[in-house]
Amino acid sequence: MSAATTRSRTPDRLCAEAVDLARAAAEEAAAPGVVGEHSGLVSEGDRVVTHFFECKEPGYRGWRWAVTVVRASRAKIVTLDEAVLLPGPDALLAPEWVPWSERLRPGDMGPGDLLPTDAEDLRLEPGFSGEDEPAPNSAVSEEMAELAEAEDADVTAGPPRNLPTAPSRGSIAAVAEELGMRRARVLSRYGLHAAADRWEEAYGARTPMAQAAPASCVSCGFLTPIGGSLGQAFGVCANEFSPADGRVVSLAYGCGGHSEAAVMPKPPQPAPPVVDETRVDPFPLRPARDSGSVPVADDETAELGHS
DSSP states (O other): OOHHHHHHHSSHHHHTTTTTHHHHHHHHSTTTEEEEEEEEEEEETTTTTEEEEEEOTTTTTTTTEEEEEETTTOOOEEEEEEEEEEEETTTOOOOOOOHHHHHHHHHHHTTTOOOOTTTOTEEEOOOOOOOOOTTTTSSTHHHHHHHHHHHHTTTSSSOOOSSSSSOOTHHHHHHHHHTTTOSSEEHHHHHHHHHHHHHHHHTTTSSSSHOOOOOOOGGGEEEEOSSGGGGGGGGEETTTSTTTSSSETTTTTOTTTTTTTOOOOOOOOOOOOOOOOOOOOOOOOOGGGGGGSOOOOOOOOHTTOOO
């Protein structure tokens, strides 16, 4: 270990004794009465010492005033370097700063708020710009456009080439616009999967409501279908009494407001009687001798008194 390193770890005596100078600097930087007791010092280097004072400012628990004093080489006068408020080991600190794009949560936007979308957002991809030419054998090729022009001539004042605004029928741009693809950006495959996972988690088959439902939404009359590839697994609920009213729900979702849940089952009908005409049941015309409560005597004449 070098001599310079040893000197840097040992506080300079004159700088360590300059507690009053450090306190005066802390009280000048802080408000009156918020500088507490001297809590220690640390050597920052050769003839450089930082004094710590407790901070009594409300809301700054565990913070301390740090005042650094220095002394020039071979000088006996200690001078002030800086005074600053720093957090201590157990200081109360604000949470770590998070960018707004990561703090934003669903439902945070209000009227007038703007949410810019990143140019490299993975949920979006470029849409159809209309600059691509159709293939020669496509349904919107030049031959098909001529057929459309001849058909339009019957319902317009003249051929499309003579009209102020030529109709876009038969063009690939018109087809793209009808399908909703003629936008600057459309949902990417990742965006479709992210939306499907989010909707499935909120209104899917694994939710407690769906587990207790009498039937799934695929058979409900209140389900409104949606277009696109997501329409194969999702729809919109149109039941005002359902917890998912106006929400995109999975076809496997369900609730107690199912359109067929209130249909009462028919009362059970008793089975018609079965008459077996091939079987003969014997019925005695007289009761049996041993069916009464009085035992039958062997000699009937003795009971009547005949001789």
